[in-house]
Amino acid sequence: MIQRRQFLQTAAAAAVAGGTPLLSPGLASASDRSPHEMEGTVTDLGPASVTTPLGNGEFVNGVLHAGTRGLSPNVVGAYDLAKDAVTAHVDIPTGIGVWAMCKVGTDVYVGTHSQSDLYRLDTLTGSAAKVGAYPYHFIWNLAASPDGKVFLAISEPGRVVEYDPASGESRDLGVTVEGEAYVRSIAADETTIYAGVGARAHLVTIDRATGAKRDILPAALAGRDFVASLDVSGTHLAGGISSNGEVLVMSKSDPADHRILTTSEKYVPSVLLHDGFVYFTGRPSGTLYRCALDGGEVEALGIAQPEAATHRLLAHEGKVYGVQDGAVLVFDPATKALDYVNLVQRGFRAAPEQPMSVHSDGRRVYVGGKGGADIHDLATRTRTRLGIPGEPKTALTVRDRTYLGVYTQGLLYSHRPGEAEATLLARTGNQQDRPRDLAYDPATGLIAMTTQPEPGHVNGALSLYSPRTGRFETHRPVVERQSLYAVTCRRGVAYIGTNVQEGLGLPPVTTTARLAAYDLRRRRLLWQVEPVPGAKVVPGIAHTGRAVYGVTDTGVLFEFDLRRRKVTRTVKVGVRGSDLHIVGRSAYTTDGQAVYKIDLAALTVRTIAGGLAGEWFGGEPKLALDPSRRALYGVKGRDLVRIAITG
Numbered sequence: 001m002i003q004r005r006q007f008l009q010t011a012a013a014a015a016v017a018g019g020t021p022l023l024s025p026g027l028a029s030a031s032d033r034s035p036h037e038m039e040g041t042v043t044d045l046g047p048a049s050v051t052t053p054l055g056n057g058e059f060v061n062g063v064l065h066a067g068t069r070g071l072s073p074n075v076v077g078a079y080d081l082a083k084d085a086v087t088a089h090v091d092i093p094t095g096i097g098v099w100a101m102c103k104v105g106t107d108v109y110v111g112t113h114s115q116s117d118l119y120r121l122d123t124l125t126g127s128a129a130k131v132g133a134y135p136y137h138f139i140w141n142l143a144a145s146p147d148g149k150v151f152l153a154i155s156e157p158g159r160v161v162e163y164d165p166a167s168g169e170s171r172d173l174g175v176t177v178e179g180e181a182y183v184r185s186i187a188a189d190e191t192t193i194y195a196g197v198g199a200r201a202h203l204v205t206i207d208r209a210t211g212a213k214r215d216i217l218p219a220a221l222a223g224r225d226f227v228a229s230l231d232v233s234g235t236h237l238a239g240g241i242s243s244n245g246e247v248l249v250m251s252k253s254d255p256a257d258h259r260i261l262t263t264s265e266k267y268v269p270s271v272l273l274h275d276g277f278v279y280f281t282g283r284p285s286g287t288l289y290r291c292a293l294d295g296g297e298v299e300a301l302g303i304a305q306p307e308a309a310t311h312r313l314l315a316h317e318g319k320v321y322g323v324q325d326g327a328v329l330v331f332d333p334a335t336k337a338l339d340y341v342n343l344v345q346r347g348f349r350a351a352p353e354q355p356m357s358v359h360s361d362g363r364r365v366y367v368g369g370k371g372g373a374d375i376h377d378l379a380t381r382t383r384t385r386l387g388i389p390g391e392p393k394t395a396l397t398v399r400d401r402t403y404l405g406v407y408t409q410g411l412l413y414s415h416r417p418g419e420a421e422a423t424l425l426a427r428t429g430n431q432q433d434r435p436r437d438l439a440y441d442p443a444t445g446l447i448a449m450t451t452q453p454e455p456g457h458v459n460g461a462l463s464l465y466s467p468r469t470g471r472f473e474t475h476r477p478v479v480e481r482q483s484l485y486a487v488t489c490r491r492g493v494a495y496i497g498t499n500v501q502e503g504l505g506l507p508p509v510t511t512t513a514r515l516a517a518y519d520l521r522r523r524r525l526l527w528q529v530e531p532v533p534g535a536k537v538v539p540g541i542a543h544t545g546r547a548v549y550g551v552t553d554t555g556v557l558f559e560f561d562l563r564r565r566k567v568t569r570t571v572k573v574g575v576r577g578s579d580l581h582i583v584g585r586s587a588y589t590t591d592g593q594a595v596y597k598i599d600l601a602a603l604t605v606r607t608i609a610g611g612l613a614g615e616w617f618g619g620e621p622k623l624a625l626d627p628s629r630r631a632l633y634g635v636k637g638r639d640l641v642r643i644a645i646t647g
Helices: 004-017
Strands: 042-047 054-060 063-068 074-080 085-092 098-104 107-112 116-122 127-134 138-144 150-155 159-164 169-175 182-188 192-198 202-207 213-215 226-232 236-242 246-251 258-262 267-274 277-283 287-292 299-303 312-316 319-324 327-332 337-342 357-360 364-369 372-377 382-387 391-398 401-407 411-415 423-427 432-441 446-453 461-465 472-475 483-490 493-499 515-519 524-529 540-543 547-551 556-561 566-572 581-583 586-590 595-599 604-609 631-636 639-644
Touching (some): 042 372, 054 312, 063 098, 074 107, 085 127, 116 138, 116 150, 127 159, 150 192, 159 182, 182 236, 246 267, 277 312, 299 337, 357 391, 357 631, 364 401, 372 391, 391 446, 401 446, 423 461, 446 493, 493 540, 540 581, 566 604
Parallel strands (some): 054 098, 098 138, 182 226
Antiparallel strands (some): 042 639, 054 063, 063 074, 098 107, 107 116, 116 127, 138 150, 150 182, 202 213, 226 236, 236 267, 267 277, 277 287, 287 299, 312 319, 319 327, 357 364, 364 391, 372 382, 391 401, 401 411, 432 446, 446 461, 556 566, 586 595
16 A cells, blocks of 8 residues: 555646656656666557457348458458358558448449548459549548439538449539538438438438438437438438437338437447348447337347447348458347457458557556557566547546546546456536546545537536545536637636637537636636637646646746746747647657657757658647656557657
8 A cells, every 4th residue: 555645646647747647656767777778768559459340341142341440441241140260361552541332223322421532342353443432531431322323421511422433423412401510320212312410419311313312300300419320211210319229210201200219328330220120220229129110119139248349230141240340240039149249350450540548557458449448568568458438538547447538428438457448437417528637636536527518519527536536527517608728727727728619510609729727726717818819629728836837739838927927938839739748847748740848948949759650540749758757659650659758
């Protein structure tokens, strides 16, 4: 057990320096082995995070073709049911992932995002060719009509595009709902396209002959976030509605003839109309459900993998298949058996992904990504996978536990080294979505977590967790009409950097990011200022005994004098901001390309390591401080690297 005096000394030192507290002074850091290493020395520790996240799938002739997301390169893997093995992989060379797939005959069409390209995969030859490129951010989904046309659900702005495989031509059908950024789901029949829209939910029909649009979302669902999933049969349309876990079942001939199925879930990521039933999956539980189209109650069929997201439901030879990350669920309606099939064990290729977070507890480094985190043991140079149903966006170690803020739902997990699984501690609720930062305040014993709201929703939140009592509480709003981003704590006060972007898809109503002070004891906002004109985000923040330092999205570092309560100095650091760490009288940050050292006395900047070209998910670079304060951890390409520092 740590003696109380030793604990307080360690905590106080961390608070003054503004770094991440490691409250386990007996742990030896891997950095301690190289005390005379030259500052800026970069050591490659291998792939940062290796995984197999899937985004969609299609069956052709007894083979499930499933596409990955966030890998380099992304692939479509062919899982042969008869052989119970993944027998082939086809590279998808552009985009950062595959969310969208549909089939026309024996061809599978694949849509990518961030670089929005359309590929045709010839399943007979195993070859893929790019057949379309679109100047939009995402291809969210694809649907094929019975006559062989392919329809693309496009985002930013939300629109629908038709691709004709016969001619190779694309036809833009325009913005679906003015002011809405996302067409999230899509389905099509002989005469009509059905488009599920968000961040404010709409269900729009598009007449294929005339292009006429009509919103058929029932009034009872007004105010929902997304029509997140769609499927269509000869007689019915089914839609999964976020964020209240509802399913709309509607007669195609008469939209007034509909039912709304309710669950205890928050999201319905996939729906399927099959053999007189609507099947659907829910999150956060991961449950597979069904309900008869002619009435009756919703039936919970089971959970193949707790809390997992099912990205697509498919019917094949009488069974229902669900595409999950690295796996498929299989439900047999005849026996009601529910099975879980791990595709990685059957040969699906894993590859380095774009990391989302990095954190060091001194002996190991956590790298967050899709479906969990890779844990790098610094002494043995080995890597293990910690599976978490979500995306760890930030992490913090206090004593012998590492806390992880996980997307979606603003989840807080904890993990003790050596444990096979992480423990879910709390859900933020309050329409919160993305954890942005974690900080520990020794004065109150609280862990503070900042979050961004769900798409289309306003006001970020500050959640407070007590490791001693297990109490978790959320405060919203803290800064009106802004998300909360970076946070550091000192003597019972949380200093918070904000983001003008609230929920995605919602245009910002404020123009400048703020620095705010929040009293953790009295649970109230003390003050807020706009430290750098024109800055939209403060993604990095740290403190000394006298000042708070922040770095903005524009790469400007500012010094805020706590006594005078004003910005006293600024300096341009890099092309953009990220995590900020203070060691002695120096600060360190990165823009993903280089690591910078800022002399806080002279407020001068120099580059200590360059050429990183870090491939961070969403282009959001991160930087972790080793508790020894002799090293930083970041990413070079998709490899984890250690950067020596001297402070």
